[in-house]
Amino acid sequence: MPNPTAAMLVIGDEILSGRTRDANMHFLAQELTKHGIDLKEVRIVSDEAATIETAVQALSQSHDHVFTSGGIGPTHDDITADCIARAFGAAIDVRADARALLEAHYDKSGLELNAARLRMARIPDGAALIDNPVSTAPGFTLGNVHVMAGVPLVFQAMVASVLPGLTGGQPLLSQTLRVDRGEGDIASTLSNLAEDFSDLSIGCYPFQVNGVFGANVVVRGTEGARIDAAMTRLAKELEL
Amino acid sequence: MPNPTAAMLVIGDEILSGRTRDANMHFLAQELTKHGIDLKEVRIVSDEAATIETAVQALSQSHDHVFTSGGIGPTHDDITADCIARAFGAAIDVRADARALLEAHYDKSGLELNAARLRMARIPDGAALIDNPVSTAPGFTLGNVHVMAGVPLVFQAMVASVLPGLTGGQPLLSQTLRVDRGEGDIASTLSNLAEDFSDLSIGCYPFQVNGVFGANVVVRGTEGARIDAAMTRLAKELEL
Known part of the structure; x- marks a missing residue:
């Protein structure tokens, strides 16, 4: 049975403007990979209601899970929760269970649970x-969409x-094999390997350090023994 | 006249698996912002032909420019150029001008211009x-799509x-104002400001350092004097 699939939707004017660098995508990608859920797509969109609604509908239909980050705080630009509700045709209002969590939290901290909060x-x-x-204000799961905060710790x-x-x-x-040769030198070896190990995904990712080109060959799959076999053959053919 | 809009398409199994962290998106976002082109969306998709074709068609239709990164090297997993051609119904083959560039480059370096290269x-x-x-092998622009390498230097x-x-x-x-209070304390001030300066974009981005919450208020626009006016009022109202 294939692994469940996932998409991520980042609500992020801040990232699109280049002011901040996203940290959540990389974290989620690693966690999903460990959990056996295949992250297939990430979209970063601006803080516009229609854009968010359209994106969440599209991603929700084409993947088993959607994870969103950002836009669920107390300020005027936090519109994600309302957009998700509209995307699913669900009503939305202050809910007693979430309100009780916030009341207990702000009572304890001595801060006012004002209209914004x-x-x-x-x-x-x-x-x-x-x-x-971390900070009490909850996220929520509606259908197959998991709506979460943008602050990395949260x-x-x-x-x-x-x-x-x-x-x-x-x-x-x-498994990764670092090869200190240009991709063009090892391309035919890799191509043959990919044909013979079609159950594995074999990627080649070039890099350049101090003007010298090399490549990381990454072999991915779910069976360790098959990956070992592919790596052994690769190392032998490249005489490493 | 509104600024031209752009989308970015990252072809990136490597990023979706969490093995590497994308560096190109952040760079492009900053460059486009300086150049007055509004980056409205980023999509990261896996190295699958149909997925790439569908994404590039959608983004090409909805934005003035599309920038892609990744998948134009010499190995079997480099399928971007062929996908872009199919997405536009264009023929694709080894082209004399690109071949001449590579021939000159590999002649000089003493490496073989083999079938992969x-x-x-x-x-x-x-x-x-x-x-x-950096490394001679060219990218290309087809229609409004700019197809570029994934190696950050290139x-x-x-x-x-x-x-x-x-x-x-x-x-x-x-301009950014750092406020060492929770978002909930400044939300109504920001909301009023956003109404009175509807020509500006006013965002509030919370952070947490050592358990203390604060927020960066970012005011964006194209007129410096308006941004100054909004920031002055904000600092006064927050008594900073």
């Missing part, structure tokens, strides 16, 4: 809350809350 | 070559070759 309790009907052990905590509940497949294993 | 001279009919001062050099030829708009300017 209460926006973080806006949860679509039918959604399940995602635990946020995003990571929410991923840790969500992943154990999802059925994973076989973790993708990989 | 010659694949890098496969250029769709009607495409314009993109200069590659990608950056190709962006530098392409951008001066594109009509830019007004560079997006921004």
Whole structure:
């Protein structure tokens, strides 16, 4: 059985403008790979309601899971929760369970649960809350969409809350061989290898260090013994 | 007149698996912002022909420019050029101008221009070559799609070759105010500011350092004086 597939939707004017560099995508990619869920696509879109709605609908239909990051805080530019609700035709309002979490949190911290903060309790009907052990304000899962915060520490905590509940497949294993030759020298060897090991994914990723070109050959699959066999043959053929 | 818009398509199994972290997106985002071209969307897709073709068609139709990175080297997994050609219904083969570049380069370096390397001279009919001062093998522009290498040094050099030829708009300017309070405390101030300065984009990006929450308020626009006015009012209202 093939592994479940996933897409990620990053709501991120900040990333598109080049002001900040996304950190959540790389983290999620690594966690999903370990869990046996294949991340097939990432989209980074701007903070525009129609854009977010269209993207989440498309990704939700074409993948088993969608993970979103960003736009669920208390400020005027936090529009993700409402967009997800509209994308699924679900009603959304301040929900008692989420409100109770925030009340307990702000009571303890002595801060006011004002109107802005209460926006973080806006949860679509039918959604399940995602635990946020860092700063309390919850994420939520609606259908196959997991809606999480953009702040990396909170995003990571929410991923840790969500992943154990999802059925994973076989973790993708990989081995890497660094070759200090240009890709063009090893291309035919790799091509033959890819044909003979068609159950594996064989990628070649060139690099350049101090003007010298080399390549990392990465062999990926779910069976360790097959990867070992491919790597052994590769090393032998390249006389490494 | 609004600025031209752009999308980026990253061909990247390597990034989706979490093995490597993309560097090109952040670079391109910064360069486009300086040049007055608005990056509106980034998609990262796996190295699958149908996926690449569908994505490039969609992005090409909805944006003024599309920039791709990755998959134009000499190995079996380098399928981008052929996918772009198919997406536009263009014929593709080894082209004399690209071949001449490679011949001169490999003559000089004493390396063999073998069949694998010659694949890098496969250029769709009607495409314009993109200069590659780092490693010679060219990128190309077909329609509104600029096809570039994934190796960061080469990608950056190709962006530098392409951008001066594109009509830019007004560079997006921004100022940032760091506020050491939770977002919830400043949300209503920001909301009012965003209403009164609807020609600007006002974003609030929370962070957490050593357990203390704060936020960067970023005001973006094309008129420096308006940004100054918004920042002055913001600092006054927050008593900073």
